[in-house]
Amino acid sequence: MVNALIFDCDGVLADTERDGHRVAFNRTFAEFGLPIEWSEDTYAEKLQTAGGKERMATELTPEFARANGLPETREEQTDLLAQWHKRKTAIYTDMVAAGMLPTRPGITRIIAEAQDHGWEVAVASTSAEPSVRAILERAAGPERAAHFDVVLAGDVVEHKKPAPDIYLLALGRLHVAPSEALVIEDSRNGLLAAAAAGLRCVMTVNGYTEKEDNSEAILVVSSLGDPDGERTRVIANRGSATPGNYITLADLERCLAL
Numbered sequence: 001m002v003n004a005l006i007f008d009c010d011g012v013l014a015d016t017e018r019d020g021h022r023v024a025f026n027r028t029f030a031e032f033g034l035p036i037e038w039s040e041d042t043y044a045e046k047l048q049t050a051g052g053k054e055r056m057a058t059e060l061t062p063e064f065a066r067a068n069g070l071p072e073t074r075e076e077q078t079d080l081l082a083q084w085h086k087r088k089t090a091i092y093t094d095m096v097a098a099g100m101l102p103t104r105p106g107i108t109r110i111i112a113e114a115q116d117h118g119w120e121v122a123v124a125s126t127s128a129e130p131s132v133r134a135i136l137e138r139a140a141g142p143e144r145a146a147h148f149d150v151v152l153a154g155d156v157v158e159h160k161k162p163a164p165d166i167y168l169l170a171l172g173r174l175h176v177a178p179s180e181a182l183v184i185e186d187s188r189n190g191l192l193a194a195a196a197a198g199l200r201c202v203m204t205v206n207g208y209t210e211k212e213d214n215s216e217a218i219l220v221v222s223s224l225g226d227p228d229g230e231r232t233r234v235i236a237n238r239g240s241a242t243p244g245n246y247i248t249l250a251d252l253e254r255c256l257a258l
Helices: 017-031 040-046 052-057 062-067 074-097 107-116 129-140 142-146 165-174 188-196 249-255
Strands: 004-007 120-124 150-152 181-185 200-204 219-221 234-237
Touching: 004 107, 004 165, 017 040, 017 052, 017 074, 052 074, 074 129, 107 120, 107 129, 107 142, 107 249, 120 165, 129 142, 129 150, 150 165, 165 181, 165 188, 181 188, 188 200, 200 249
Parallel strands: 004 120, 004 181, 120 150, 181 200, 200 219
Antiparallel strands: 219 234
């Protein structure tokens, strides 16, 4: 049996939301002359909507469109959102390249260990593909990123998380059964998507997601941790893993044990 490890991107590979995506969205709004600036609290609400274009679309109410001279037809708004999101992705990718969004503890280590031990390794994210690949290269290193078995991102599926579509697609591309794959997620939407696909999920929470319901997760931790860095804090453990100061590949394998 070949095990597979499927990572979400934002909030899992790197702490990207508060000081990454939120900032890039706000810079984009400013460049397009829009009277929108998402505070940290507002962005916490926007995170309940998966996908960047979809988050932007929440602002395009008929009243807002009329007040700001924006198109009101769905077709025109789709084109406008695509322009906004393209610019936002470019701003965000530049931020990643500048090293402004650090990799989360334990990610680089676990990716290397999983690949070296013959695990299939994948990313399944609803973020734009250029953004995902930029984060992945920084988190794993260019060589290991190039050897990921599957990278799914953006509009590759019609229904985004919490729908299970992207994880079902990942299983198909990896040619593994749900019992052979473990998901690493950081949010309830991602957890629900994994659970609906029949997958076990480890949650590595952040400031936006720590208080979300995690009852479907097999293991919930503050981070994966590192031997000589940040220590793991276990929030919930519903499996047979026995984490110490950091999560090991053996811990993740035990999360798949029946």
